[in-house]
Amino acid sequence: MSGELTAVIAVILIALLFTYTNGFHDAANAIATxxxxRALSVRAALVLAAVGNLVGSFFGAKVAKTVGAGIVSLPNGLPGLAIVAAGLVGAIVWNLVTxxxxxxxxxxxxxxxxLAGAALPTAGIVLWGGIFEDVVVPMIVSPVVGFALGFGVMLxxxxxxxxxxxxxxxxxxxIAQTCSAAAMAVGHGMQDAAKSMGxxxxxxxxGGFQDDWxxxxxxxxxxxxxxAAGTYSGGRRIIATLGRKVIHLGPPEGFAAETTASSVLYVAAMGFGAPISTTHTxxxxxxxxxxxxRFSAVRWGVAKNILGAWVLTFPAAGLVGAAVAWPLVALLS
Known part of the structure; x- marks a missing residue:
């Protein structure tokens, strides 16, 4: 059991590293607009986002269960823990690259x-039905809903x-954006903190230390x-992309976008337990x-680059996860 305990601690530490990179990578989701x-300074916005993430995490249990139980089925013991660790490494590498x-x-x-990439060449089972229903469908629907609602709310x-x-x-x-940014930060916590908890x-x-979810x-x-610590540490590169390069926003557009996105996040997390992307939304x-x-006001060339990164995310992280998991599971089996 000591080996499993050491492995569980190692996986948790890697999960914390992923959570930290998630924080500084996705800080822009809540505060870029x-x-x-200029509704908030960068420092004030980061503090607001960190507090919102902290609060939101306590409302994400449904999302955590979906991620923990609905993506992969793992063998017990060291091989299963190795798959989780490899999946986290794949996600961390892609977070850092983007x-x-x-x-x-x-x-x-x-x-x-x-996670799926790490499970495929090893002893894990990828739950494709769960991925399709809980990840792929929301991945397609949430940006469409976000665009349509953002357009409608702004009108x-x-x-x-x-x-x-x-x-x-x-x-x-x-002034209103202080409230909408706070709502967005809480929604981010509901989604992204919950995924790490799962x-x-x-x-x-x-690892055999718990038998329920x-x-x-x-x-x-x-x-x-x-x-919250990762969020406070920054994300200025992505803030620049979302806040200025896609389109130059005014306060009314920023308020409309944040209100729309936070509403979609709340419904997905608390209504369906769907782990949707705060970034996409x-x-x-x-x-x-x-x-x-006017449609030409959106810099569609930048939007095209973002879309390319979205499409590459799943396979790129999966390839890294598979490359790490294959030799690691073979060594531990």
Missing amino acids: SVST WYFGLPSSSSHALVGG AVLWIFRRGHPKKLNRGFR IVVLALVA EIPLWVYLVISAVL ITSAIMGAGATR
Whole structure:
């Protein structure tokens, strides 16, 4: 049992590293629009995002169970723990690559891709039905919904405030963005902290230290604290891409995008337990809100690069996960 305990601790430490990279990689999801519209300073926005992530993590149990039990079925003992570790490594590598190039890819899909890739050439079983229903379908639907709702909410804002004074409206929406950014940060915590919690529980089950999918209190506290620390540490490269390079946002567009994205995240997490991508959701909402000016206002070349990173995320993380898992599981079997 001592070997399993050591392996579980190692996997948890790797999961914490993934959570930290998730924090600084996905910090932009919650704060890019608020920073780009100058509603909040970078430091204030990062603090707000970190606190929101901490709060949101306590409402993500459904998402955690989906990630822990619905993606892969693992053998018990060291081989199963090795697969989890390899999947995490795949996700971490892809997070770092896309962070370096400033591309807002999905940490969620990197994690799922890494786990599936690690399980394929080893003793794990990939639950393709669960991946299709809980990952692929939401991956396609959430950006479409985000774009459409972002467009619709922004149209409603334009109509409701059509006689308002532009300077006064911008000032009011900058204040309102503090609330919408906080809501977005809570939604990010519901999704991304929950995914890491699900991985820790998966490791505990594979190591024989737990036989159900309940999340221990210490897992909530540790994961949320690490995600908050990672979020506070930055993400300025991706903030620049989301907040300025896709489209130049004003406070009303920022408010519409954040309100839309946080609503989609809440419904997915608390209603369906679906681990959707916060990155996909906020990016599509930004594009939808910005497109109300004119479709040419969106820099579709940058959007195309982001889409390319989305498409590559699952297979790229999966290849890294498989490359790490194959020799590691063979060594431990």
